[in-house]
Structure formats: structure tokens, C-alpha cells
Amino acid sequence: MITALAFSTIEAIDREAWNDCFPEDLENWDYYRAVERANIADFQWRYLALFEDDVLMAAAVAFTTVYSLDTTVQGPGKRIAARLRRWRPGLLEIRLYALGSPVAEQCHVGTARHIAPDQRVDLLEQLLILARNDADQAGIGLLAVKDASHRDPQWLKACRDAGLQSMPGLPSAELPITFGSVDAYLGSLGKSTRKDLRRTLRGQGPRVEWRNTVDDLLPTMMQLYEATLERSELTFERLPPAYFRQVLEHLDERSACVLYWLGEELVAFNLVLLDEQRLVDKFFAHDLSKTREHNLYVRSWLANVDYCIEHGLTIYACGQAGYASKLRLGCSFIGNTVFFRHRNRLLDGLLRLVKMFIRPDRSDPAMAAAISEA
Helix, strand or coil: CEEEEEECCHHHCCHHHHHHHCCCCCCCHHHHHHHHHCCCCCCEEEEEEEEECCEEEEEEEEEEEEEECCCCCCCHHHHHHHHHHHHCCCCCEEEEEEECCCCCCCCCEEECCCCCHHHHHHHHHHHHHHHHHHHHHCCCCEEEEEEEECCCHHHHHHHHHCCCEEEECCCEEEEECCCCCHHHHHHCCCHHHHHHHHHHHHCCCCEEEEECCCHHHHHHHHHHHHHHHHCCCCCCCCCCHHHHHHHHHHHHHHEEEEEEEECCEEEEEEEEEECCCEEEEEEEEECHHHHHHHCHHHHHHHHHHHHHHHHCCCEEECCCCCHHHHHHCCCEEECEEEEEEECCHHHHHHHHHHHHHHCCCCCCHHHHHHHHHC
């Protein structure tokens, strides 16, 4: 008999049992405990678990928040949304219960290693039922799945079979590392991109430093972070200093902060997660004036590619932003789908109309191209 439980802390679930459900994820039990301890404002965490005789069979991360419907809107749509906010504050905000995490690109649902594929389908359905019941107990009408990966067709099917509406999510970019050197990587790119990158490499670059502790630099890092966040049109969460500290502390050698220095001035940093196969780019923050002069984003990109080549990593996972650049830099894209349903039929119908205007591919041609490729 399956027992379905929802917890407010991941520490209520055994670490090894959780990680057994997510054997290939860098964003594992330690990562979510670090996120939990970072106390990110405006989010409350839920951890969904299915047990059989005290054995963890399936698990998922979830969260609750007040969601702004214009989060993924860019360009003219963003300006229209800003006018609506001034006219009626709170009009575009709605309470949300979502499977997934605001600090993870995809909603991973895990099942224990011994679970057969047909049994997994049933467990995924039960996780969605548990999420709906947990949302009901919290008095939240809108249930969503944030970025279900197209690499998990069973999860996509379970969401559709549950009657959830769908819309394209932000695709995840990755660069397969099949090159023996950075020069070989450059040779795989288009002529103009290759020429631009080689010109950048010929210039004097910043000093690069890899570190696992950054407590002494956090005030400067947060200035770079806040400045970068202000320039972004796609902002869902605001990370506190504790997020960077906790991730580096709890993931040990599976995380690093890559620092970029011009003389004694810190001008950019890149938080990454890594194992024997992948490097995951979590956040890149930079001084815009220095970026233009020294091409810091490209420098960071090439430093990560070089690290992957040197250490035999096969995947550089590089996030859900900057699609125009990533298309030029040779990335491939993995599709993600957002699912949602409001228990109130009238509001659910209204959201069906709203989603036509808030689709992320409506205002960004490069993103639309990435979604199409995925």
C-alpha cells in the first residue's frame, strides 16, 4: 500500500533514499537543503514523497508562492503589463502551487532505481494527486508543473492525462563536448562567430580564479548580482547572499564559483555545479561596462568549455537565457513544457486565454527558434 506524504523540509526524508530516486542529478538532496537554508524570500518549500512499507518509491520538489503572470513576458507585452500593474496593483498576481523549483531548470520527478517503467507511470499519477491535495489543504487553486523536460515522456504524459493545460516553457541549452581542444570547438562554429571568438582570445583577458569559498567576496558579488538582475526581463526569484554560501558549503567539490578579475577588481562571477560528466552553469553576474570592453560573457563561456575539455566532461549545461548567443555558440536545446490547471473552472478558462499572450516565444525570436529546435 502506498502512503503519500508532503513535508515542509527535505530533512524529513532520508538523504540516501532521496538521492536513489535522482541518481544522475547534481541538484540532489544536498542542493535542495542548501536552497532551503538560504531562506529565499517569497517561496515556501514542499517535498512530495510516496512510501511503500517505509521505502521511498517516488519523490518531487514543489513550492508555493504568489506568481506574476507576466514573468515570462518580454518586449511590448512587458510594458503593457507594467501599465496594468499601475492601473490595478495585484491584477496579474495569483497564488501558485508548483512542482519543480524556482532555482532548478527542470521539474525532475524521481523514482527508486528498482521501479519498473509501468509502475513508474502509476507513481507519477499519484504524485500529481498528492500535489493537488496538498495545494487544496493550503487553499491554493492554481496547480502547475514548472518546466517538465521533454526527455521524460512518461512525466509529460502523466501531466496531460491529469487534465493539465500546457504551454511551451523556456528550453534548456546545452553544449555537447565532443572536442579535443578549444581551437577544435571554435572550428565547429560559423565563420563570423569563430572569427569574433578568436579575436577575443587574442586580447588581454581577465584573471580567472576557481574557488569553493567566497564569504569575503559576497558583498561585491551581490552588487554584481543585483546589477545583472535589474537588466533581466525574465526574473522569477531573487537570490540572497546565503544561497551562494550554502550551495558552495553543502555541495563541496560538486560546486564552484569562477571569479573574473581585472587587476584587483572583481568584475564577474559564475556559480557552477559539476560532476564527472557535466558542468551546470547556475548563474553568471557581471559588470556591464567591463563586459562590453573585455567581452566577459564570452570569456566565461570559453573558460567553461576549456574546463570541460580538460577534465573530460561531456556536457556543458548552460541555462535558460541568452538564446541568440547560444544559438551562435553551437548549443542544442531540450524542450520544457509548463503545465497548469486551476480548480475553479472559470479561472481555468481565463488562464487558457491568458496563456496565448504570455507564451515566452511570442516576443523573443531567438527563444522561439530555440523552442522550435527543441
